[in-house]
Amino acid sequence: MFRISDLTVTYGxxxxxxxxxxxxxPGRFTVILGQNGSGKSTLMKILARQQRAGSGQVLLEDKPIEQYGQSEFARTVAYLSQNLPEAPGLDTRALCTLGRYPWRGPFARWRREDDQIVQKCLRAMNVEHFADTLVDHLSGGERQRGWIAMALAQDASCVLLDEPVSALDTAHQVEVVSHLARQNAETGIGVVAILHDINLAARYADDIVALKQGRLAFRGSPEELLDGSLLRELFGHPFSITRHPRDDRLVALSD
Incomplete structure (x- = not known):
């Protein structure tokens, strides 16, 4: 999906x-990990064309991202920032319909296909029964899933999510990420998400990318990530690796 080479960004x-x-x-669930200030959000903004790099090249499907037209890019990549805007007066269905605009243009007629895609995305994120509820009246987890449904409605090849669960409690974090993983598995849409929870990332991701001080420190599988010495190097904190008592998967415990 993305190929990055010799990419640098400088501030001051x-x-x-x-x-x-x-x-x-492409078609994978990739999680980006790293300490605060490691460059995760900067990388995500560059992939989403929200920020320009100082130098280097970013290819999207073997084409430089700056060569995409605005609508063409939006039909290929959907992006949700860390700080979502307010949605005054919009119910969840109306929010989700906003994702169809890259395919319709400003004067195109609403099609039955658009309705079907919106309904499918509401169902995929388990907010179908909140379709007529104002977004501002939803819980944090419900609201987050509504916004992700909107991003999915773009019907793009890849969705970029900057810390989609950072403001949620543990139960809602698992709920949102598990829905994303299922959508990735069932439809083949690529998902790239910044997460902070190592075990949540290891449980659901196909690939892990870890940054440290702006550099690539690790890229590999969740199984390869769950190594005590590696995690200590990445996060500057000791971890113990053990087996989960329910399903025997590896988990990292902070010492």
Whole structure:
């Protein structure tokens, strides 16, 4: 999906992102991990064309991202920022319909196909029964799933999510990420998400990318990530690796 080479970003003379090479595969659930200030959100903004790199190249499906027209890019990549805007007066269905605009244009007639896609995305994120509820009246987890349904309604090849569960409690974090993983598995849409929870990432991701001080520190499978010495190197904190008593999967415990 994305191929990055010799990418650098500097702020005030300080290099915040320096990636020699990074490949994000299509159709996979990729999680980006790293300490605060490691460059995660900067990388996500560059992939989403919300920010320009100082130098280097980013290819999207083997084409430089700056060569995409606005609508063409929106039909290929959907993006949700960390700080979502307010949605005054919009119910969940109306919010979700906004995702169809890259395919319709400003004067196109609403089609039956658009209705079907919106309904499918509401169902996929388990907010179908909140379709007529104002977004402002939803709980945090419900609201987050409504916004993700809107992003899915773009029917793009890939969805980029900057910390989609950071403001949610543990139960809602698992709920949102599990819905994303199921959508990825069932439809083949690529998902790239920034998460902070190591075990949540390891449980649902296909691929893990970890940044440290703006550089690529790790790229591999969840099984490869769950190594005590590696996690200590990445996060500057000791971890113990054990087996979950219910399903025997590896989990990391903070020492």
């Amino acid at each position: 003379g300080r290099t915040v992102l320096d990636l020699e090479r990074l490949h994000i595969a």
